[in-house]
Amino acid sequence: MRIDKDYWLLNKPVAHRGLWGKEIVENSLSAYKNAAERGLPIEIDVYLTTDGKIVSFHDAELKRMTGADGKIYEKTYAELSELNLSESSEKIPLLDEVLSIAENKSPLLIEIKNQPNKKIVDRLVEKLKNYKGEFAVQSFNPLYIKRVKKLAPEFIRGILATSYKPNTKDKSAFTRWVLKYMPFNFLIKPDFISYNYHGLPLSKRKTKNKAVIAWTVTDQQTADKIKPFCNNIIFEHFLPDNI
Numbered sequence: 001m002r003i004d005k006d007y008w009l010l011n012k013p014v015a016h017r018g019l020w021g022k023e024i025v026e027n028s029l030s031a032y033k034n035a036a037e038r039g040l041p042i043e044i045d046v047y048l049t050t051d052g053k054i055v056s057f058h059d060a061e062l063k064r065m066t067g068a069d070g071k072i073y074e075k076t077y078a079e080l081s082e083l084n085l086s087e088s089s090e091k092i093p094l095l096d097e098v099l100s101i102a103e104n105k106s107p108l109l110i111e112i113k114n115q116p117n118k119k120i121v122d123r124l125v126e127k128l129k130n131y132k133g134e135f136a137v138q139s140f141n142p143l144y145i146k147r148v149k150k151l152a153p154e155f156i157r158g159i160l161a162t163s164y165k166p167n168t169k170d171k172s173a174f175t176r177w178v179l180k181y182m183p184f185n186f187l188i189k190p191d192f193i194s195y196n197y198h199g200l201p202l203s204k205r206k207t208k209n210k211a212v213i214a215w216t217v218t219d220q221q222t223a224d225k226i227k228p229f230c231n232n233i234i235f236e237h238f239l240p241d242n243i
Contacts, residue, residue: 016236028090053077054095107134142184158192163199201229
């Protein structure tokens with residue numbers, strides 16, 4: 001196991017899409033700065049624009065957060081820069097902006113979102129190889145993590161998974177099976193598993209030599225309930241007791 005007990009991913013709850021709420025919009029530079037000021041690890045999601053820029057944004061669809069039609073990976077960065085997040089003055093951040101905020105302050109847990117342009121993995125690895133801060137990479141797509149393993153075996157890498165049916169109802173039976181049982185872990189050799197807390201506990205066979213991170217926890221009662229079954233949590237909507 002390459003993650004020891006002192007590794008950051010095991011020691012402080014991870015702020016989902018930054019530390020946001022009330023006046024602070026999720027996935028915004030303000031949310032990332034708010035988490036960084038507290039020294040909290042930050043979970044972000046990344047997409048590649050049509051002109052090759054890496055941006056930090058959670059949804060594939062732009063509608064919920066910007067009111068615009070279309071998918072984020074169908075746009076240029078210039079087009080995205082015209083949009084505001086949730087009727088605020090905040091813009092969709094570039095990864096470079098997030099790295100500048102987090103470096104030497106907060107570790108980053110970076111999710112590679114599924115998208116048509118598979119160059120996202122290569123571009124991300126290239127960017128992170130020059131980054132001086134702490135980070136780990138994760139994805140639901142085992143092929144992405146396999147590519148990370150090939151390009152940068154030194155990177156700490158994780159597989160995202162879930163057994164929670166409402167999150168996967170639009171997926172094929174095969175995809176749901178992969179998301180639940182992680183059958184390709186023998187190929188990608190993840191250092192950690194990020195699993196929807198509804199599916200905990202996992203079998204010892206699945207977690208052998210791996211850390212377990214639970215997502216996305218929204219209250220202290222749930223955090224306390226699942227504590228015996230995971231090493232850490234990704235959280236939102238509350239501040240965990242151990243911050």
